[in-house]
Amino acid sequence: MHPDTHLTLQRLRGTELRRQAGEFHMARTARTPRAPHRTLRTQLGWGLVELGLRVLPDRHVLSTSSPRAV
Numbered sequence: 001m002h003p004d005t006h007l008t009l010q011r012l013r014g015t016e017l018r019r020q021a022g023e024f025h026m027a028r029t030a031r032t033p034r035a036p037h038r039t040l041r042t043q044l045g046w047g048l049v050e051l052g053l054r055v056l057p058d059r060h061v062l063s064t065s066s067p068r069a070v
Helices: 003-031 040-055
Strands: none
Touching: none
């Protein structure tokens, strides 16, 4: 394909993605209340994320040459 064709397709796709993002943003703001409150589900979810980050070992400590169990 000619480089100008790639550029045109990229611009069209970028325009389409920006339009979809705008629609998603409008739908999301229409759905959420003006004063967002933290529900039990949100608190539990972030608590689990925090716990997972604390439980995971530090990536710098792990050896990159350790064998994997199959």
